[in-house]
Amino acid sequence: MLATQKAGKILILATESCAYPGANAVGQAHSSYPENVFILRTRAPVLFPERFYIECFEKGISGIIIMSCGVECPYHGAYEVLARRIDRVFEMMRKRGLDPTRLRLTAICTVCTRAFLKEVQQMNEIVTKLGPPAAERTDTPPAEAS
Amino acid sequence: MKRVTKVVSSDSRVGVYICHCGGNISDHVDVNAVCEKISNLDGVRTAKTNSFMCSDPGQEMIIEDLRSGEIDRVVVASCAPSLHEATFRNALSRAGVNPYLYEHANIREQVSWVHHGEAATLKAERLIAAAVAKARLLKPLDPIRIEAKRHATIIGGGIAGLKAAKDLSSRGIEVVLIEKSPFLGGWTAMLDTLAPTGEKAADLVSSLAREVLEHPLVTIHSCSQVTGFEGSVGSFRLEVQKGPSDSGVPPVKDRGIFIPFRGYLPEEDEQPCKAFVVETGVIVIATGFKPYHPKNGEYGFAEFEEVVTLPRFIRMLAERDAGEGPLSIGGKEIKNIAMIHCVGSRHIPGIHEEDESGKLNEHCSRNCCSATLHAARLVRDRFPGTHVFEFYRDIRTYGRFQEDLYSKASESNVIFLRFEPESPPVVSRNPRADGSSLKVAVNDTLTFGERVEVPADLVVLSVGMQPSDVSDLIEMMKLPVGADGFLQEIHPKLRPVELSVAGIVLAGTCQAPMDTGEASAAGSAAAVKASAILAKGYVELDPFIAEVDLEKCRGNGECVKACLRQGALYLKDFDLHGEKVRKAQVDPVLCTGCGACVAVCPENAVDIRGWTISQYEAMVEAIARES
Numbered sequence: 001m002l003a004t005q006k007a008g009k010i011l012i013l014a015t016e017s018c019a020y021p022g023a024n025a026v027g028q029a030h031s032s033y034p035e036n037v038f039i040l041r042t043r044a045p046v047l048f049p050e051r052f053y054i055e056c057f058e059k060g061i062s063g064i065i066i067m068s069c070g071v072e073c074p075y076h077g078a079y080e081v082l083a084r085r086i087d088r089v090f091e092m093m094r095k096r097g098l099d100p101t102r103l104r105l106t107a108i109c110t111v112c113t114r115a116f117l118k119e120v121q122q123m124n125e126i127v128t129k130l131g132p133p134a135a136e137r138t139d140t141p142p143a144e145a146s
Numbered sequence: 147m148k149r150v151t152k153v154v155s156s157d158s159r160v161g162v163y164i165c166h167c168g169g170n171i172s173d174h175v176d177v178n179a180v181c182e183k184i185s186n187l188d189g190v191r192t193a194k195t196n197s198f199m200c201s202d203p204g205q206e207m208i209i210e211d212l213r214s215g216e217i218d219r220v221v222v223a224s225c226a227p228s229l230h231e232a233t234f235r236n237a238l239s240r241a242g243v244n245p246y247l248y249e250h251a252n253i254r255e256q257v258s259w260v261h262h263g264e265a266a267t268l269k270a271e272r273l274i275a276a277a278v279a280k281a282r283l284l285k286p287l288d289p290i291r292i293e294a295k296r297h298a299t300i301i302g303g304g305i306a307g308l309k310a311a312k313d314l315s316s317r318g319i320e321v322v323l324i325e326k327s328p329f330l331g332g333w334t335a336m337l338d339t340l341a342p343t344g345e346k347a348a349d350l351v352s353s354l355a356r357e358v359l360e361h362p363l364v365t366i367h368s369c370s371q372v373t374g375f376e377g378s379v380g381s382f383r384l385e386v387q388k389g390p391s392d393s394g395v396p397p398v399k400d401r402g403i404f405i406p407f408r409g410y411l412p413e414e415d416e417q418p419c420k421a422f423v424v425e426t427g428v429i430v431i432a433t434g435f436k437p438y439h440p441k442n443g444e445y446g447f448a449e450f451e452e453v454v455t456l457p458r459f460i461r462m463l464a465e466r467d468a469g470e471g472p473l474s475i476g477g478k479e480i481k482n483i484a485m486i487h488c489v490g491s492r493h494i495p496g497i498h499e500e501d502e503s504g505k506l507n508e509h510c511s512r513n514c515c516s517a518t519l520h521a522a523r524l525v526r527d528r529f530p531g532t533h534v535f536e537f538y539r540d541i542r543t544y545g546r547f548q549e550d551l552y553s554k555a556s557e558s559n560v561i562f563l564r565f566e567p568e569s570p571p572v573v574s575r576n577p578r579a580d581g582s583s584l585k586v587a588v589n590d591t592l593t594f595g596e597r598v599e600v601p602a603d604l605v606v607l608s609v610g611m612q613p614s615d616v617s618d619l620i621e622m623m624k625l626p627v628g629a630d631g632f633l634q635e636i637h638p639k640l641r642p643v644e645l646s647v648a649g650i651v652l653a654g655t656c657q658a659p660m661d662t663g664e665a666s667a668a669g670s671a672a673a674v675k676a677s678a679i680l681a682k683g684y685v686e687l688d689p690f691i692a693e694v695d696l697e698k699c700r701g702n703g704e705c706v707k708a709c710l711r712q713g714a715l716y717l718k719d720f721d722l723h724g725e726k727v728r729k730a731q732v733d734p735v736l737c738t739g740c741g742a743c744v745a746v747c748p749e750n751a752v753d754i755r756g757w758t759i760s761q762y763e764a765m766v767e768a769i770a771r772e773s
């Protein structure tokens with residue numbers, strides 16, 4: 001894969017009380033980051049079922065970063081449930097031949113601008129290296145094939 | 147101003163309004179090109195630009211299009227939604243349209259301020275397309291309205307709780323204050339004079355406590371604790387247990403009295419032990435902090451009796467042996483005092499030892515520098531024969547008039563020694579016969595790491611602030627806690643006293659280390675927020691809560707199991723065409739709208755109103771699509 005290749009799109013699911021204002025703080029500091037990053041505001045990412053992530057990759061999204069509030073989540077217990085769900089999504093990704101590093105669960109606070117930029121940069125390197133998810137996916141998940 | 151209007155046949159008629167934001171957006175995003183492209187999207191009836199969408203003419207443009215019936219929903223592409231989402235929702239209301247038929251695209255903070263050139267334009271276009279995709283699926287929503295009881299309950303009678311009680315009652319709101327100890331005043335009552343002003347803590351606590359006690363709308367229950375909690379904003383029900391008074395002081399009559407280093411003792415209740423119920427509209431949590439208790443052996447604590455904490459020293463100083471002359475405590479003359487900063491604060495993983503529960507206090511306690519310098523200066527002013535040595539990592543005398551404490555301490559010849567966290571001062575017995583029983587050794591970075599030994603008759607540990615143990619309340623009320631263990635507001639800057647549990651607000655040091663001035667301000671802020679909640683007699687909540695599609699629901703109960711707020715989702719039997727069926731139901735008052743239920747429903751029968759999975763799917767499709 002050429003390093004100059006245009007990186008695929010990265011979706012960020014950012015919590016409205018922590019990571020989304022954190023991303024805005026990056027904007028207020030006028031710190032640039034790659035434009036292939038698209039941020040969607042969520043109340044709590046615990047909302048999304050496992051299939052949502054897989055379908056995002058099927059739609060052509062190359063990488064997803066869940067930027068949660070971590071253990072500081074205002075919804076008591078939601079982060080722990082989310083973390084367990086993401087483990088299951090990793091499992092599903094592996095079965096489908098999708099590199100699990102395309103999905104990352106992290107915690108970003110309202111002023112965590114450096115952490116935000118680091119996460120974005122790392123995911124950008126990953127999706128640039130891996131290319132689009134379609135190239136990687138096996139058509140039939142191995143579990144279902146057997 | 148650019149306008150592109152077209153005739154389309156679509157169920158939803160979206161109007162898209164793109165802001166130049168002066169040049170903040172349009173200097174980097176070609177807004178006219180974006181407007182042109184967006185106007186061609188399915189469902190978009192009109193797309194317009196304006197220099198400032200938030201200005202009156204900008205809002206009028208939207209209102210006119212809505213009133214004419216040309217559009218029935220709106221997307222504004224401008225700055226961050228935290229700034230103007232509410233502005234534009236209000237514009238929809240003014241046009242007589244449901245305010246929830248609105249979606250916001252953030253093309254300033256997340257586009258023009260971080261990307262440039264064509265890439266910025268393309269990204270703005272994708273984000274607006276995503277907002278349009280969501281807007282097309284929006285449904286009108288009504289805020290949830292709940293009757294509110296004009297009554298507030300304050301838990302904790304420190305400075306923050308007392309101030310909140312005073313402010314709430316002066317607005318005509320009935321207040322119950324629940325204090326677990328026999329005294330009012332909290333930790334402020336354990337102090338002598340306060341930094342930075344030098345006021346007497348006793349005067350402050352007494353005047354505030356008296357005002358509160360005298361107010362006919364306030365009822366104080368000391369020696370009391372909340373043991374049960376149910377309900378929601380506007381109508382909470384608290385069970386309270388009042389225990390026996392262990393004040394060790396004979397009961398007082400009338401207005402109560404201030405007892406130094408204990409607090410303000412209110413008049414004794416006729417019925418000492420009882421259980422009772424309080425019905426209330428809002429709850430103010432003002433449970434305060436507890437000072438860090440050093441570990442055995444930490445800087446010689448509990449090993450040498452000459453090592454004391456700052457609160458203890460403040461009291462010793464206030465109650466010192468009577469008479470003129472040098473500083474003596476318990477008959478012993480104190481010639482040298484070593485004060486060590488940051489004890490139990492600013493812990494660094496790998497350097498400091500965790501407590502039994504594996505926790506470190508990584509936060510700065512914010513008060514100790516000022517309080518230590520204040521005490522040091524008092525000593526130097528009153529007892530010039532006593533030397534004071536301060537061992538510090540950094541001096542953090544933040545805030546108004548606080549830096550003066552540092553300069554004045556320096557002027558009065560307090561001697562400063564600075565240490566790195568990995569090489570803290572060491573307290574040990576002094577073998578020399580110079581009169582001081584202890585010595586403190588440190589690699590002083592102010593003299594380039596020179597090893598310095600200081601004799602000490604007394605070592606004072608400037609202990610930090612930790613959250614007081616309110617695990618019972620946290621469990622009962624599902625209060626959010628930050629990584630530092632303090633209770634956590636919704637947003638540190640924009641919603642600083644509110645919690646994610648509607649109707650419960652925070653006041654004072656239960657939230658973070660604060661000095662008395664800040665705790666008092668926080669008490670006032672909590673009172674304003676609480677009275678705003680109660681002002682209308684009802685409360686309106688965002689309608690973003692779970693909704694069950696009864697057609698799809700099979701009543702398997704997965705959502706009820708996954709629900710994070712007990713009682714917010716439950717199964718209910720319905721009579722459907724003569725057949726008994728069991729389906730999930732949402733309690734709109736209890737549901738916080740986290741969505742934990744949405745992800746687990748095998749029938750996809752649950753969604754969060756205004757934030758549905760299909761809306762997200764539509765947004766992802768719009769983003770993934772090639773420009």
Ligand SMILES: Cc1cc2nc3c(=O)[nH]c(=O)nc-3n(C[C@H](O)[C@H](O)[C@H](O)COP(=O)(O)OP(=O)(O)OC[C@H]3O[C@@H](n4cnc5c(N)ncnc54)[C@H](O)[C@@H]3O)c2cc1C
Nearest residue numbers: 302304305306326332333334341433434435654655661662
């Ligand atoms: C050593 C030291 C020196 C200081 N010096 C200064 C100074 O010089 N100047 C200054 O401005 N500030 C100073 N401070 C800070 C000051 O003490 C605090 O700002 C102030 O006490 C905070 O008030 P509060 O009401 O938030 O909490 P607190 O004072 O802790 O009061 C909380 C109250 O809630 C009660 N409570 C707790 N849990 C419950 C429960 N579950 N149910 C019912 N009641 C409960 C407690 O009994 C207490 O009465 C100092 C602090 C320390 C530790």
